[in-house]
Amino acid sequence: MTAPTVAPHRPGQRAGRDGFLQLLHAEWTKFRTVLGWVTGMVVAALLVVLVALLTGVSSDQKGSPAVPTGPGGEPVTDSFYFVHQPLAGNGSITVSVSALKSSIPKGPGDLRPGTVPWAKAGLIIKDGTRQGSPYAAIMATGSHGVRMQDDYVNDTAGPPGPASAESPRWLRLDRSGDTITGYASTDGTNWAKVGTAQVSGLGSTAQVGLFVASPQAVVGLGTTGSVSTAAFGDLRFQGGWTGDEWTGAQLGAHSPTFAGFPENGSGSFTRSGGRFTVTGAGDIAPAVRYSLPAAGTLSGVLTGTFAALIAVIVVGALFITTEYRKNLIYVTLAASPRRGRVLLAKAIVLGAVTFVAGLAGAVLAVPLGERLSRAHGVYMFPVTPSTELRVALGTAALLAAASILALSVGAIFRNSAGAVTTVIVAIVLPYLLIANPFMPASVANWLTRVTPAAAFAVQQTLVRYPQVANPYTPYNDYYPLAPWAGLAVLAGYAVASLAVAAVLLNRRDA
Numbered sequence: 001m002t003a004p005t006v007a008p009h010r011p012g013q014r015a016g017r018d019g020f021l022q023l024l025h026a027e028w029t030k031f032r033t034v035l036g037w038v039t040g041m042v043v044a045a046l047l048v049v050l051v052a053l054l055t056g057v058s059s060d061q062k063g064s065p066a067v068p069t070g071p072g073g074e075p076v077t078d079s080f081y082f083v084h085q086p087l088a089g090n091g092s093i094t095v096s097v098s099a100l101k102s103s104i105p106k107g108p109g110d111l112r113p114g115t116v117p118w119a120k121a122g123l124i125i126k127d128g129t130r131q132g133s134p135y136a137a138i139m140a141t142g143s144h145g146v147r148m149q150d151d152y153v154n155d156t157a158g159p160p161g162p163a164s165a166e167s168p169r170w171l172r173l174d175r176s177g178d179t180i181t182g183y184a185s186t187d188g189t190n191w192a193k194v195g196t197a198q199v200s201g202l203g204s205t206a207q208v209g210l211f212v213a214s215p216q217a218v219v220g221l222g223t224t225g226s227v228s229t230a231a232f233g234d235l236r237f238q239g240g241w242t243g244d245e246w247t248g249a250q251l252g253a254h255s256p257t258f259a260g261f262p263e264n265g266s267g268s269f270t271r272s273g274g275r276f277t278v279t280g281a282g283d284i285a286p287a288v289r290y291s292l293p294a295a296g297t298l299s300g301v302l303t304g305t306f307a308a309l310i311a312v313i314v315v316g317a318l319f320i321t322t323e324y325r326k327n328l329i330y331v332t333l334a335a336s337p338r339r340g341r342v343l344l345a346k347a348i349v350l351g352a353v354t355f356v357a358g359l360a361g362a363v364l365a366v367p368l369g370e371r372l373s374r375a376h377g378v379y380m381f382p383v384t385p386s387t388e389l390r391v392a393l394g395t396a397a398l399l400a401a402a403s404i405l406a407l408s409v410g411a412i413f414r415n416s417a418g419a420v421t422t423v424i425v426a427i428v429l430p431y432l433l434i435a436n437p438f439m440p441a442s443v444a445n446w447l448t449r450v451t452p453a454a455a456f457a458v459q460q461t462l463v464r465y466p467q468v469a470n471p472y473t474p475y476n477d478y479y480p481l482a483p484w485a486g487l488a489v490l491a492g493y494a495v496a497s498l499a500v501a502a503v504l505l506n507r508r509d510a
Contacts, residue, residue: 068132093173100231156182223259233274
C-alpha cells in the first residue's frame, strides 16, 4: 500500500500570505482612523440617497393620463388609425397596398412630403380597441419592406421594397384560434409566409381590418411627428365576418405616448367600392425615451452617483498623497519593502470600502426614489429584479473603480490637487459633455466608448428596439456599450494606472 504523498511545507508562502494580510489590516487601520476619509465615504453614500429623494419629489406628474402597457407589462405606444369590423371565430383577410406616402411638418401649419422609414400600412387583428391589448399585424413600411409584428415587441422581416402603384404589396392575415399567420405577395397569387404569432387573449370575437400608423421621424438630434396616407385595394375576406359595415377611428390620440401629427390626432378614411384611402398618425410599438420624455429611469434616480463620484475621487487621491505630504510614505515602505504590495493593499482596502458605501447608497436610493417618483405621478420605466440588482452592484463597482483610479493617479503625481483634477476631468467632464442635448450623437457615442465615463453604461435600463425610430444616444440613456462592457472600460483605466503607479513607486526613492 503506497503512502500518501505529502506536499512539502513552504514557510515562505504562508509567511507571505500572513504578511499581506497584516499589510491589509494596517492599511484598513489607517483608513478607518482618519475621520475625514470615513466621513467622505459616508457623504458619498448619503449623496446618492439624497439626490434620489430630491428627484422623487421634484417632478409632479399627478393627473397625467395612464401610460398604456402591453401584454408583457412594458410601456407601449398604441396609436394608429383603425378601419375595422368584428371577426367571430376563425377567418382571413386579404388586401393590397399600392401607396404609402408620408408628410412631416417643416414649420407651423406646413406639411411637406418626407420619408418616415417606419410608417406602416396593412392588416391588423386586435383584441378590441383598448390600448395595450394583444394584436398581430402584417404591413408595408416606408423603408423596411414588409414586416409582421405582434404584441409590440416582436418584429419579423418579410419581402423587401416599398409599396407603389407599379409594385403593390398584397398582404394576408389568417386566424386559427390564437395562431395568427401573415403572408405577403407581389402579385396576389403566389404567397410567401412571413411569420406566425401566438396571440393569447383575442377572445372568440376580435376586431380586424386596415390600419395606418405614422411614427415620429428622427430629425437631427430630435424627432418630429408625422402623418401618412395609404391606398388599399382588392379587399377580400373569408370566415366569420359579421357584415360589410366598417368603423374608422384614430386610436390613442390623447395617450401620453402619442407622438403623431396633427396634435389632435385626427385621421380619416374614405371608401369607394373595394378601395380604401386611410390617413393616420402615431405608432404601434414599444415605448422609448422620446415616447415618454417625462418618464423616470433608474439612472435618473441614481443621478447622485455624479456627486458621490467626486467625493470618492477626493478620498481615493488623499489615501496616498497624504502620506507623501506628511512624509509618512517612508515609514510605510520601511515596514513593507515590497512596494507593489503596499499599493495593492491600499487599492483593495479603498476599493472594498468604496464598494460597500456605494452599494449601501444605491440599495437605499433605488426603492426610495422609485416610490417617491410614483407617488408624485411619474411613470417609471419598468425593470426586472435582476436588472435592478445589476444597477445597484454596477453603481457600487463604478465608484470603487473610480476611487482606485484616483489612488493610482495620486501615486503617480504624488500631489492631491493634480490627481483629483486629472481624474475628475477624465470621468466627470465627458459625463457633463454627454449631458448636453446638443452634443452630436457621434461625439457622445465616442466619449462613452473610450473614456472612463463609459462606466455609466452600467446604469442603463432602457431597451433599443430596431423597429422604433428614436435618437439612441447617451443623453437619452442609451449607451453604445453593454452595461458591464462600459464598466470594464473604467476598470481597465484603473488597472493600467495602478500598474504604472507600481512601476514608478519601485523606481523612485519614495
